[in-house]
Amino acid sequence: MSVNITKIGVLTSGGDSPGMNAAIRAVVRTCAFHNIECTGIYRGYQGMIEGDFEIMGPRSVNNIINKGGTILKSARSKEFMTPEGRKKAHENLVAAGIDALVVIGGNGSFTGGLLFNKEYGFPVIGIPGTIDNDIYGTSFTLGYDTALNTVVEVIDKIRDTASSHNRLFFVEVMGRDAGHIALNAGIGAGAEEILIPEEDMGLDRLVDSLKKSKASGKSSSIVVIAEGDRIGKSAFELKDYFDQNMPEYDVRVSILGHMQRGGAPSCFDRVLASRLGVKAVETLLEGNSNYMVGLLKDEVVLTPLEQAVKGKSQIDQELIRVSDIVSI
Numbered sequence: 001m002s003v004n005i006t007k008i009g010v011l012t013s014g015g016d017s018p019g020m021n022a023a024i025r026a027v028v029r030t031c032a033f034h035n036i037e038c039t040g041i042y043r044g045y046q047g048m049i050e051g052d053f054e055i056m057g058p059r060s061v062n063n064i065i066n067k068g069g070t071i072l073k074s075a076r077s078k079e080f081m082t083p084e085g086r087k088k089a090h091e092n093l094v095a096a097g098i099d100a101l102v103v104i105g106g107n108g109s110f111t112g113g114l115l116f117n118k119e120y121g122f123p124v125i126g127i128p129g130t131i132d133n134d135i136y137g138t139s140f141t142l143g144y145d146t147a148l149n150t151v152v153e154v155i156d157k158i159r160d161t162a163s164s165h166n167r168l169f170f171v172e173v174m175g176r177d178a179g180h181i182a183l184n185a186g187i188g189a190g191a192e193e194i195l196i197p198e199e200d201m202g203l204d205r206l207v208d209s210l211k212k213s214k215a216s217g218k219s220s221s222i223v224v225i226a227e228g229d230r231i232g233k234s235a236f237e238l239k240d241y242f243d244q245n246m247p248e249y250d251v252r253v254s255i256l257g258h259m260q261r262g263g264a265p266s267c268f269d270r271v272l273a274s275r276l277g278v279k280a281v282e283t284l285l286e287g288n289s290n291y292m293v294g295l296l297k298d299e300v301v302l303t304p305l306e307q308a309v310k311g312k313s314q315i316d317q318e319l320i321r322v323s324d325i326v327s328i
């Protein structure tokens with residue numbers, strides 16, 4: 001291992017996700033394993049600007065592998081988007097003797113890291129942490145698997161009551177720009193229809209599909225809607241539309257909201273976080289930077305950070321076909 005790096009800073013930024021703590025633990029302990037120092041940076045880039053730092057050793061991260069959220073807290077720092085903010089952040093890092101960064105977060109967090117690297121040549125490695133699973137260069141982001149399990153568990157419960165009352169439920173899940181949660185949890189929970197930002201299903205087709213469901217003998221239905229879906233109507237607006245135009249449906253709405261971001265990480269997310277955390281630190285120690293660590297075909301791989309930021313994570317079209325077939 002190269003001896004250039006002596007102290008790594010770790011931060012969590014953007015929307016939190018289950019598994020971030022497991023990743024912090026892995027980063028801190030990998031640093032200890034290789035006899036280098038690790039500093040926790042609180043509240044993402046905002047903490048970098050304010051010098052909100054704490055030196056962390058292997059015992060600082062005891063008993064957090066099973067905890068949701070992030071012990072380092074998170075923020076979406078507007079100040080870091082300004083050159084003055086980044087200058088302050090750089091001065092604080094230099095004063096604290098930190099010579100490389102591990103950024104755990106999503107696309108916005110990586111964009112900030114990349115900018116910082118371009119301006120100050122500061123080594124940065126990204127670990128993808130977001131429940132949305134919308135990052136290029138990895139099949140899974142931290143927290144996605146946990147969020148899927150949470151959503152499926154809740155929709156199972158909604159189905160119980162939907163079925164008792166012969167109701168149609170519109171269930172809104174997170175995913176401002178990405179339909180991975182809606183599509184996968186929708187299939188897992190047996191949804192009749194799934195609306196995602198990547199495909200415009202059209203209101204007419206939705207109405208048609210629900211009419212067919214009813215005609216085929218289904219007494220209740222569940223439609224999973226990603227926040228950013230392309231029909232352009234919120235779950236409540238869709239309810240209004242059905243109330244007015246199809247009174248034969250008894251419609252209810254459930255917005256799952258931030259509960260999807262909390263909770264204990266699944267085993268998958270804990271193992272993923274551990275693998276990516278180790279790789280992030282060892283990549284820096286090998287003298288490499290500006291990469292994101294990710295998982296492709298069950299291998300931990302590196303993707304240039306710029307590519308991870310610019311690339312678009314794709315929806316699996318085959319899943320849409322599968323959903324259409326199994327929901328008839």
Ligand code: F6P
Nearest residue numbers: 015016130131132174175176227
């Ligand atoms: O973490 C990503 C995400 O969960 C999106 O799916 C969602 O739209 C957004 O965060 C909500 O962010 P906030 O917590 O700032 O409301």
